[in-house]
Structure formats: structure tokens, C-alpha cells
Amino acid sequence: MEQKFIPLSVPNLKGNELKYVTQAVETEWVSTGGPYVTDFESVVAQYVKAPGAVSCQNGTSGIHIALILSGVTQNDIVIVPSLTFIAAVNPVRYVGAEPIFMDCDDTLGLDPEKLREFCKSECSLEDGKLIDNATGKHIKAVVVVHVFGNIANMTELLEIATTYNLTVIEDATEAIGSYFLDGPYKGMHAGALGHFGIYSFNGNKIITTGGGGMIVSPDIGQLQHAKHLTTQAKSDEVNFYHDEIGFNYRMTNLQAALGLAQMEQLETFIHTKITNYQYYTEQIATIEHISMLPFREDIRSNRWFYSLYLEEGFPLSRDEVIAAFSKQKIQTRPIWGLINEQIPYKGFRSFKIEKALEYQKRIVNVPCSTNLDTSDIDRVVACLKDMVRKS
CATH class of the missing domain: 3.40.640.10 (Type I PLP-dependent aspartate aminotransferase-like (Major domain))
Structure with a gap:
């Protein structure tokens, strides 16, 4: 199938x-x-x-x-x-x-x-x-x-x-x-x-x-x-x-x-987003050098997007992770290219851009739709574990 x-x-x-x-x-x-x-x-x-x-x-x-x-x-x-x-x-x-x-x-x-x-x-x-x-x-x-x-x-x-x-x-x-x-x-x-x-x-x-x-x-x-x-x-x-x-x-x-x-459905959507984010977090907890990017603890976030954070020591690069997901028909994305590095903005000034460069290299956004179910998340996590095992 x-x-x-x-x-x-x-x-x-x-x-x-x-x-x-x-x-x-x-x-x-x-x-x-x-x-x-x-x-x-x-x-x-x-x-x-x-x-x-x-x-x-x-x-x-x-x-x-x-x-x-x-x-x-x-x-x-x-x-x-x-x-x-x-x-x-x-x-x-x-x-x-x-x-x-x-x-x-x-x-x-x-x-x-x-x-x-x-x-x-x-x-x-x-x-x-x-x-x-x-x-x-x-x-x-x-x-x-x-x-x-x-x-x-x-x-x-x-x-x-x-x-x-x-x-x-x-x-x-x-x-x-x-x-x-x-x-x-x-x-x-x-x-x-x-x-x-x-x-x-x-x-x-x-x-x-x-x-x-x-x-x-x-x-x-x-x-x-x-x-x-x-x-x-x-x-x-x-x-x-x-x-x-x-x-x-x-x-x-x-x-x-x-x-x-x-x-009319926004609060229900947010509840689903929070539940699915927590499930993702629990499922990847056993994988070394990777985590779900956290949200502030002093806010109720809508948790619109879920981001994997590839820590130092993770065996694959951001682009290798995205490519491996793609082979399994799972759509993922990097975070945006920094705007100060885009062609229309190269002539404009920047002030001490450091942390943004790190996050750009280490974030992979994973499926997060409100119609996602646990079996979908299980498949995403299984794919992640498999690519780590093969690396």
C-alpha cells in the first residue's frame, strides 16, 4: 500500500x-x-x-x-x-x-x-x-x-x-x-x-x-x-x-x-496544537541531540508551527534531515533564509546578527496541521529514528 x-x-x-x-x-x-x-x-x-x-x-x-x-x-x-x-x-x-x-x-x-x-x-x-x-x-x-x-x-x-x-x-x-x-x-x-x-x-x-x-x-x-x-x-x-x-x-x-x-473553531484548533506538540515532544525524547523548540512558559501559545532543533552532535545536517523526510513523503521545511542575506537587502545594514545564523542552521519544521493524528506523528518520529539509525 x-x-x-x-x-x-x-x-x-x-x-x-x-x-x-x-x-x-x-x-x-x-x-x-x-x-x-x-x-x-x-x-x-x-x-x-x-x-x-x-x-x-x-x-x-x-x-x-x-x-x-x-x-x-x-x-x-x-x-x-x-x-x-x-x-x-x-x-x-x-x-x-x-x-x-x-x-x-x-x-x-x-x-x-x-x-x-x-x-x-x-x-x-x-x-x-x-x-x-x-x-x-x-x-x-x-x-x-x-x-x-x-x-x-x-x-x-x-x-x-x-x-x-x-x-x-x-x-x-x-x-x-x-x-x-x-x-x-x-x-x-x-x-x-x-x-x-x-x-x-x-x-x-x-x-x-x-x-x-x-x-x-x-x-x-x-x-x-x-x-x-x-x-x-x-x-x-x-x-x-x-x-x-x-x-x-x-x-x-x-x-x-x-x-x-x-x-468558531480556533480554541479547539489550539487545544489540538498543544496536544500534538506535547505528543511530539514525548516521542522524540529518547533521540539524542534533538529536541522540540520550546515556547515561552509565561504564555499560552497557539503553537502554530512545530520545530525540531538539531543540537550539536546530531549526526545529520538540516538539509539531510529534510531530504530524508521527503523520501518518505513527509513535508518538512527549514526556517527562512535570513532577510539581510537576500538579494534585495544585501545593501542594507545589520547589527550583530549571530543567534539568527545558528537557528537558521538547526531548525527543521515538521507537520503540524490541526487534522494531524497520532499515527501521522508516529510515522514522522519513526522516520526520524530510522534516519538517525542509518547515519
Whole structure:
């Protein structure tokens, strides 16, 4: 019997998705108008405890809008992580600003200690503005990515941002449902901590709308402006007057119908993610020099992605592990190539990138879909043990 393919991360559409999408089609509300859009925005805002939310086409467009609302222009600098998906950084270039790349810490998020060192040693605070000494440009914002459902060290990062008047844009595209269990931000969700938070509902995320994203902010005025910009900045809908450069970034009613059904299942999905992660952890405990990358203990993580960490002494390289899994029809992936090493970004500055290089070499992401069962995990672990035995 031929082995089935085990994908890395695929949607789970076993709830009311078909029902709600069918209703949208039957009522002919299929485009960017329709009740599911506002309902979905309301449900997400309530879930993450934000005063409001504005839907958009994807997480990338959400970050783009957040940068515009932050007043970032071509004369400014934005601090960004080196270890992330490139979509977190590209919008900085959309607005013409300059990125400066920062290292990660053990959360895989932006390292606050290096950020603090950079601000102290490479910059000056002039009239409340953080100025880059090398270029004289204003460092206006920082993009913080919550990687794989973990939460970056927001306590320190927000304190640094307050000290240096930096706008904090949280890329929480992988972290809806992750929140603090302890500390000064107890009960607060990833994405609802900074000036702006962005969620993604791409097909591989814990919940999906096929594509799509969401912008949240504690500032209702900024959310109203975000909605204006994402709907072509139309100031007079009857006469088609536009008072700014706007964007066609709104989510469709069909996407929102999917999203609403997915939100109904999010907590169930997270429970499954936590259970499967624990099972993986227990099953690989007997294999030497390898472990599951942990999540912070002071948070309830959605555990979106599961990462094997290849420790010193493990007999195979990252790429050898991925190739061996592939031969057994098990889809795995490395973590992203560092953005500061990508062709479009080789001319931009980095600050002491060290830990990100190590994680890039040692992480293998393994299947983590919410429809994964224990027999699938057993097969992944058996394959891992077999490749170690043969090495």
C-alpha cells in the first residue's frame, strides 16, 4: 500500500465554512461589501481584546497600512528582524524607508538587548526623535514578529520603544490566540500590545480565509483611517472623490465567511496544537541531540508551527534531515533564509546578527496541521529514528 503524503500545514475546514460561504453566494454578497466582513472584524477584535479591527487582503498589506499610519516615509528608518518571512520587511521598502536588521533571541523574536545596545551606541535622541548617527535619518518604527506562535519579549521591547519614541508594529501573523499568562501584560494577546497588530489568514495559518489579514490597534482613530485607506480613500462614495492615495486592500465577504467559521473553531484548533506538540515532544525524547523548540512558559501559545532543533552532535545536517523526510513523503521545511542575506537587502545594514545564523542552521519544521493524528506523528518520529539509525 502506497504511503500517504503528510503535508506541513494545511487548513482544517470541518466547521460551518461551507454553510456560511453558501449563504454569501446565495445572497450575492461576494465582494468587499457584506455582513460577514464586519462580523468577522468584530469577532477578531473581541477575541484579541482590541477596541476594533480592520480587515485587509493579507498580512503584508496590513503591515504596509500600519507603516503609512505610523508616518514612515522614504526619509526614515525602520528596525526589522533578520529572522522572519520576507513579507514582514518588504512593506518597509514599499514606503521607501530603509530597514536596519536586528538579531533574534531564544523566542526567535527580535532581541531587545541588542536593540537597546543599538539605540545607545549607534543613535542619538534629539528632540524626542531617535536619530541614526551614520545617516542622520529618523528611526521611526520597529517591526516585531511573533514567530511560530511564540511571543517576542514585549516587556522589554515596549519599554525600549517608549524610551526612544518608536512606533511598534506587531507582526502577529502566526500568533493569533497566543497571550500572556503572567507578568505586566497578563491576559493580553499577541498583536494587541503595540501601536498596531497584524494577523494573517493565509492557507497555512492556524485559521484561514484562503488569503486575508486583519489590522488591530488601541487607537480607534487610526483604525478608522486604516479602513479609509484600505477602501481606496474614498471621501465621497456617491461622487467618487478621494482625499488620499488609497489601496484596494479590503477583504471579500466570501473570505470573511470562511474566517467567521474558522474563528468558531480556533480554541479547539489550539487545544489540538498543544496536544500534538506535547505528543511530539514525548516521542522524540529518547533521540539524542534533538529536541522540540520550546515556547515561552509565561504564555499560552497557539503553537502554530512545530520545530525540531538539531543540537550539536546530531549526526545529520538540516538539509539531510529534510531530504530524508521527503523520501518518505513527509513535508518538512527549514526556517527562512535570513532577510539581510537576500538579494534585495544585501545593501542594507545589520547589527550583530549571530543567534539568527545558528537557528537558521538547526531548525527543521515538521507537520503540524490541526487534522494531524497520532499515527501521522508516529510515522514522522519513526522516520526520524530510522534516519538517525542509518547515519
